[in-house]
Amino acid sequence: MKDLNLLLHPSAIQSDTWAVELLAHLTQENKAAVEAARQACKRILGHKDAVAHPDWERLVMAALDASRDFEDIAEEVYGERVSFLDDEGWLCQGFSEYNTTGQVAGLLARKVTRKHPQWLELVKALAEKCAKPEHDAPLSDVLFKPCIQARCAGWETLPPLAAKENLLCFFDVMTIPHVLEHERLLSWLEPYKNYLMFVDYLLEPAVIASSRWPEIVSLIKDQPNIRASSEFPRIQQLMKERGLEP
Secondary structure, eight states, rough: OHHHHHHTTTGGGGGHHHHHHHHHHTTTTSHHHHHHHHHHHHHHSSSSSHHHHHTTTHHHHHHHHSOOOHHHHHHHHHOOOOOOTOHHHHSGGGGGGGOOOOHHHHHHHHHHTSSSHHHHHHHHHHHHHHHHHHHHHOHHIIIIIIHHHHTTTOOOOOOHHHHHOOOHHHHHTTOOOOOOTTHHHHHGGGTTOTTTTHHHTTSHHHHHHHHTHHHHHHTTTTTTHHHHHHHHHHHHHHHHHHEEEE
16 A cells, blocks of 8 residues: 555646545545545645546545444444443543544535535535534534635535534524525524524624514514513514514
8 A cells, every 4th residue: 555645745646546545545444544534634635636636526535434433433442332422431532533524524615625516415425424423523613604605506505504513603604694685594594483592693783684684583473482582572672663563
């Protein structure tokens, strides 16, 4: 197997065997694959020539798949399969060293990688991986929010993913001007109409100033727990001022 450091230099990309040789490092059946994936994401897979390579998508997926599942490592360490949430030992505290999702998120957040035609599919695969607690990564702040702000191709598919990962960041994203004006805004918000976070969202200056405010408030004005909020009188006052409530 060729030395990994040689494959992480931009000049290596021009070799006909570069992708195959790097893939060999990323698919090893041990922890070495994790470190190789981390280094590849940091040092070479974000290079413009790497992104243009026909095997780039395959290499990124291999870097993502290099993340080890907790139960597999628990069996190696403890001699039995234990879930991340049920672990009472030390392994869950240091499991980040077996994880590559943070590095893949950082890679996919780069401007050069966002232009790849399979970028959105890779983002979805990453989000699916991060649904497992041991593979958690700050996707909303690192990836979803910046890409929504920049209106990356396919950004309209990201708000629901952001909501699943971090509701606080989701509501923050919902204040971005082009998001507020988007035709799908209400469908993005509707699943969370009984969340108290919605009250704070409605009182954000950007939301109050939006022409969509009457539509947005109509989602929550009859929700019992929302009406019970200590901040709801402020919303009622705004509704009265705008002729939405007698």
